[in-house]
Amino acid sequence: MPHTNTSSRADKGYVGHEVLAGVLQIRDxxxxxxxxxxxxxxxxxxxxxxxxRLADTEDVESSIRRQLAEKVDVHKLSHVxxxxxxxxxxxxxxxxxxxxxxxGLVPSDTDPAMPADTAWHPVDAxxxxxxxxxxxxxAARDRLRAKLSYxxxxxxxxxxxxxxxxxxxxxxxxxxxxxxxxxxxRVLSRRGVLEPTGRTxxxxxAGGRPPALFQFTSRDLQVTDPFAVFRxxx
Amino acid sequence: MPHTNTSSRADKGYVGHEVLAGVLQIRDxxxxxxxxxxxxxxxxxxxxxxxxRLADTEDVESSIRRQLAEKVDVHKLSHVxxxxxxxxxxxxxxxxxxxxxxxGLVPSDTDPAMPADTAWHPVDAxxxxxxxxxxxxxAARDRLRAKLSYxxxxxxxxxxxxxxxxxxxxxxxxxxxxxxxxxxxRVLSRRGVLEPTGRTxxxxxAGGRPPALFQFTSRDLQVTDPFAVFRxxx
DNA sequence: ACAAAAGTGTTATAGATACACCCATGC
DNA sequence: GCATGGGTGTATCTATAACACTTTTGT
Numbered sequence: 001m002p003h004t005n006t007s008s009r010a011d012k013g014y015v016g017h018e019v020l021a022g023v024l025q026i027r028d029x030x031x032x033x034x035x036x037x038x039x040x041x042x043x044x045x046x047x048x049x050x051x052x053r054l055a056d057t058e059d060v061e062s063s064i065r066r067q068l069a070e071k072v073d074v075h076k077l078s079h080v081x082x083x084x085x086x087x088x089x090x091x092x093x094x095x096x097x098x099x100x101x102x103x104g105l106v107p108s109d110t111d112p113a114m115p116a117d118t119a120w121h122p123v124d125a126x127x128x129x130x131x132x133x134x135x136x137x138x139a140a141r142d143r144l145r146a147k148l149s150y151x152x153x154x155x156x157x158x159x160x161x162x163x164x165x166x167x168x169x170x171x172x173x174x175x176x177x178x179x180x181x182x183x184x185x186r187v188l189s190r191r192g193v194l195e196p197t198g199r200t201x202x203x204x205x206a207g208g209r210p211p212a213l214f215q216f217t218s219r220d221l222q223v224t225d226p227f228a229v230f231r232x233x234x
Numbered sequence: 235m236p237h238t239n240t241s242s243r244a245d246k247g248y249v250g251h252e253v254l255a256g257v258l259q260i261r262d263x264x265x266x267x268x269x270x271x272x273x274x275x276x277x278x279x280x281x282x283x284x285x286x287r288l289a290d291t292e293d294v295e296s297s298i299r300r301q302l303a304e305k306v307d308v309h310k311l312s313h314v315x316x317x318x319x320x321x322x323x324x325x326x327x328x329x330x331x332x333x334x335x336x337x338g339l340v341p342s343d344t345d346p347a348m349p350a351d352t353a354w355h356p357v358d359a360x361x362x363x364x365x366x367x368x369x370x371x372x373a374a375r376d377r378l379r380a381k382l383s384y385x386x387x388x389x390x391x392x393x394x395x396x397x398x399x400x401x402x403x404x405x406x407x408x409x410x411x412x413x414x415x416x417x418x419x420r421v422l423s424r425r426g427v428l429e430p431t432g433r434t435x436x437x438x439x440a441g442g443r444p445p446a447l448f449q450f451t452s453r454d455l456q457v458t459d460p461f462a463v464f465r466x467x468x
Numbered sequence: 469a470c471a472a473a474a475g476t477g478t479t480a481t482a483g484a485t486a487c488a489c490c491c492a493t494g495c
Numbered sequence: 496g497c498a499t500g501g502g503t504g505t506a507t508c509t510a511t512a513a514c515a516c517t518t519t520t521g522t
Contacts, residue, residue, distance in 0.1 A: 015249070015250075015251045015288060015290075016249075017249050017251065017332055054249060054321070054332070056249075056323065056330065057323055058323065059321040059322050059323065060319050060321040060332070061321075082318050082319060084316050084318070085294050085316060085319055085334045087288070087293040087294040087295075087334070088293045089290065089291055089292065089293060096290065098251060098288070098294070100319045100321070148463075148464065149463040149464060150463060163501085164501080164502085165500080165501080171464060175464060179464045180485080180486080181501085181502090182485095182486090182487090182501095182502075182503085183464075183484075183485060183486085184464065185502080186484090186503095187463055187464070187483085187484070190483080190484095202493090203492075203493045203494065203499090203500080203501090204493095204494090204499085204500075205494080206494075206495090206498080206499055206500075207492090207493050207494035207495065207497095207498070207499050207500075208492080208493060208494080208498090208499045208500030208501065209491060209492040209493060209499085209500060209501040209502075210492070210493065210500095210501080211500080211501060211502090212501080212502085225463060225483095229382075229383040229384060229421060229459060229510090229511075230382065230383060230405060230409060230413045230417075230418070230421075230511095231511080231512075232409075232411045397474085398474080398475085399473080399474080414512080414513080414514095415474080415475090416474090416475075416476085416512095416513090416514090417511070417512060417513085419475080420476095420511085421510085421511070424510080424511095436520090437472090437473075437474095437519080437520045437521065438472085438473075438520090438521085439521080439522095440471080440472055440473080440521070440522085441470095441471065441472050441473075441519090441520050441521030441522065442471085442472045442473030442474065442519075442520060442521075443472085443473055443474040443475075443518060443519040443520055444473090444474080444519070444520065445473080445474060445475090446474080446475085459510095463483090463484075464484095465484080465485075
């Protein structure tokens with residue numbers, strides 16, 4: 001790739017700006033991240049996050065959505081939010097580039113078509129990653145885990161309609177520990193995050209009661225637990 | 235641009251990068267923010283946040299700390315953290331500049347010397363502000379309020395030693411509603427955030443029991459309440 | 469003694485977990 | 496009938512809010 005940094009660092013104040021996304025999805029009951037394998041130096045063959053350069057007419061969120069549209073049909077992204085800036089001067093070899101990192105989510109029932117150099121990898125068993133991209137993946141994972149607790153962000157990981165069992169598997173995979181279906185249902189219902197659709201699925205081959213189907217009441221991010229330790233007087 | 239496999243638009247633009255901080259302090263029992271008044275166009279006479287251009291050799295956090303040192307003795311900043319990126323293409327007139335915004339905190343018992351064009355303003359009664367700086371101030375306020383609930387961030391607003399009454403006034407001002415001293419003390423103590431120093435202050439002129447002095451057990455930001463709705467099995 | 473401010477004891481309430489038990493289906 | 500998975504009822508636990516009451520000082 002470009003340059004020997006002969007003139008670049010001397011060009012005072014020129015700071016490149018890129019956007020990168022940790023796009024997460026639950027696949028095979030594991031939290032996985034979308035990565036593509038670099039074909040060129042630097043960091044050849046290492047895996048890196050999708051993204052690219054910020055263009056003139058877009059803000060950072062428009063930019064990451066545009067760039068992801070080249071990898072994944074953008075309509076399949078159920079949620080995008082900003083994480084933070086990664087700006088160590090030497091985070092990339094060559095010219096200086098500041099990155100704005102994002103968390104992106106894809107529902108578990110979609111399987112977006114991706115280029116040949118791109119694949120899903122479990123977040124807890126990452127391949128060798130390029131630059132500081134592993135840090136960004138971990139930041140994305142941590143943000144998701146935190147928000148599962150106090151927001152309705154599960155809507156972005158689950159299909160539109162699902163059984164409580166399916167939702168339990170999704171939450172367990174994302175959080176990294178087993179959650180009980182019984183309490184998951186109750187907590188989310190009491191908060192008004194979840195509601196039954198009235199429909200059910202047929203029982204499985206081994207029998208059993210046919211599961212009811214549920215949906216999220218809202219598909220926009222909402223804080224559902226103010227978790228205010230110091231609660232305003234009622 | 236190193237390391238993207240996407241071909242984005244031609245590089246017409248030079249994207250500047252600035253860092254800005256909403257520096258907050260409790261003064262006169264109100265949450266106030268440090269602003270300086272612009273002397274030149276654009277937005278003459280409007281009030282704006284301290285900050286400036288990202289230099290070549292620093293990351294964004296080093297940069298904002300350096301720039302604040304020009305306004306406030308940097309050692310008086312008890313906490314600095316990144317908020318988010320503001321990147322609308324037209325957020326400033328003229329050349330495009332992306333801003334990384336920070337929250338900065340100053341303890342209530344310090345009164346940093348500041349330039350003549352700089353003053354503190356209550357966050358709930360801001361003067362006319364420049365560009366998108368009001369948004370950044372509100373983001374700083376909201377971040378502070380959220381973290382008061384589930385972290386020990388109060389250490390950054392309070393003096394090293396304080397009475398529970400003083401702390402109550404600080405929390406009340408920052409949160410925007412009255413908190414009760416009795417419960418404040420208990421919640422923070424049970425979490426191990428607060429501890430008595432063993433010393434007391436003399437009673438006030440009107441009498442009353444002499445208050446005990448307390449301190450925060452740690453002066454680094456720590457999450458004290460995991461507020462995990464889906465708690466890992468014990 | 470009395471007023472004032474600080475601090476403690478006690479109860480109430482909310483929101484979660486744990487677990488036993490009942491329900492509906494296929495074979 | 497019975498195994499299997501789904502769903503509900505109920506007890507328990509934890510943490511905070513509310514408030515009455517006690518403590519310690521100055522005048």
